[in-house]
Amino acid sequence: MNNQELIDKLKEEHILSREEFAQLISTYTPEDKAYAQETAQKIAQKHFGSRIFFRGIIEFTNFCKNDCYYCGIRKSNSECSRYRMSLEDILNCCANAYDWGFRTFVLQSGEDPYYTDEKMLEIIKAIHAAYPDCAITLSIGEKEHDSYQAFFEAGANRYLLRHETATKEHYNALHPAEMSFEHRMKCLEDLKSIGYQTGCGAMIGAPFQTVQTLAEDMYYMASFKPQMIGMGPFIPHHQTPFSQYAHGSVDLTIFLLSLCRIMLPTVLLPATTALGSLDTDGRKAGVLAGCNVIMPNVSPFTNRKKYTLYDNKAISGEDGGEELQVLQKHMEEIGYTLYCAKGDYFSIS
Numbered sequence: 001m002n003n004q005e006l007i008d009k010l011k012e013e014h015i016l017s018r019e020e021f022a023q024l025i026s027t028y029t030p031e032d033k034a035y036a037q038e039t040a041q042k043i044a045q046k047h048f049g050s051r052i053f054f055r056g057i058i059e060f061t062n063f064c065k066n067d068c069y070y071c072g073i074r075k076s077n078s079e080c081s082r083y084r085m086s087l088e089d090i091l092n093c094c095a096n097a098y099d100w101g102f103r104t105f106v107l108q109s110g111e112d113p114y115y116t117d118e119k120m121l122e123i124i125k126a127i128h129a130a131y132p133d134c135a136i137t138l139s140i141g142e143k144e145h146d147s148y149q150a151f152f153e154a155g156a157n158r159y160l161l162r163h164e165t166a167t168k169e170h171y172n173a174l175h176p177a178e179m180s181f182e183h184r185m186k187c188l189e190d191l192k193s194i195g196y197q198t199g200c201g202a203m204i205g206a207p208f209q210t211v212q213t214l215a216e217d218m219y220y221m222a223s224f225k226p227q228m229i230g231m232g233p234f235i236p237h238h239q240t241p242f243s244q245y246a247h248g249s250v251d252l253t254i255f256l257l258s259l260c261r262i263m264l265p266t267v268l269l270p271a272t273t274a275l276g277s278l279d280t281d282g283r284k285a286g287v288l289a290g291c292n293v294i295m296p297n298v299s300p301f302t303n304r305k306k307y308t309l310y311d312n313k314a315i316s317g318e319d320g321g322e323e324l325q326v327l328q329k330h331m332e333e334i335g336y337t338l339y340c341a342k343g344d345y346f347s348i349s
């Protein structure tokens with residue numbers, strides 16, 4: 001089958017074999033990419049119209065007990081200036097974000113043991129009580145089943161945990177020995193079975209990534225059927241072991257985002273900050289390739305500069321309100337509007 005036939009097959013069957021994904025990834029032409037983009041855009045338009053959901057990210061701590069080789073807030077980065085936000089700081093962020101129109105709060109952080117389950121429950125319950133009309137998304141890393149269950153019962157609805165790579169050897173090349181591929185995958189299974197709208201995803205162009213590992217990622221996502229996918233280019237951070245590696249390709253990222261939309265028609269698919277950081281028009285290109293979410297940062301400005309997973313992170317505006325205006329303008333330039341709603345996942349099957 002030629003590549004465009006494979007794209008049609010993906011649209012019909014929502015899955016391809018690993019070999020077929022590998023063919024698409026290794027041999028796609030600009031015409032194939034345009035075809036995938038057009039197909040993906042039509043699917044997104046059919047389900048979401050010209051509306052883009054926006055979510056407010058609150059990066060509440062950049063302490064992290066992990067030492068992932070790619071990440072700027074890894075524990076061994078002694079030059080990272082660390083901060084933690086109190087419950088009051090977090091609630092202030094939510095209040096601002098709510099006024100700006102946000103109806104989803106994404107609590108994102110390093111894996112910081114200071115925030116025990118008890119503290120997290122206090123935070124989740126307080127947000128849920130103050131904003132019962134809003135969704136709470138957690139992006140706080142690997143925990144045990146019972147913690148995830150307790151957070152869910154306290155009012156958290158969604159969880160983002162990128163799988164990073166679906167190939168064990170590759171996982172081990174990106175993470176130190178203390179971290180386990182099996183545990184990460186188990187976390188994703190737990191999250192989904194508890195009832196979270198669950199997001200997985202990977203960095204495109206991460207060191208040691210190959211056509212085969214990427215094909216495995218696509219195959220894994222087609223099988224796991226996450227409700228959300230977070231996928232952006234790898235960007236090196238100068239104080240990490242991967243500082244000398246090249247950043248990922250924007251072109252390939254856009255192509256794969258299109259394939260994700262075609263594969264999982266109603267998936268919540270953000271045009272990521274990393275995409276916007278490599279290319280000022282990256283987020284627009286993402287939306288035109290089928291993305292339907294953008295996630296502006298609503299953390300205080302001083303903290304945002306400290307939450308650097310990679311170099312040259314895009315920060316527009318003085319605060320989340322200004323950033324939202326900038327993004328709103330960008331979206332309007334391509335015929336889209338930001339949509340003020342909780343924006344839960346829905347299934348068409």
Ligand code: 5AD
Pocket residue numbers: 070071072161162164202203232233234235236237274309310
């Ligand atoms: N470049 C791009 N993305 C990164 N992430 C972490 N470090 C980098 C980097 N250097 C991504 C990981 C993580 C998410 C929060 O950010 O995929 O899961």
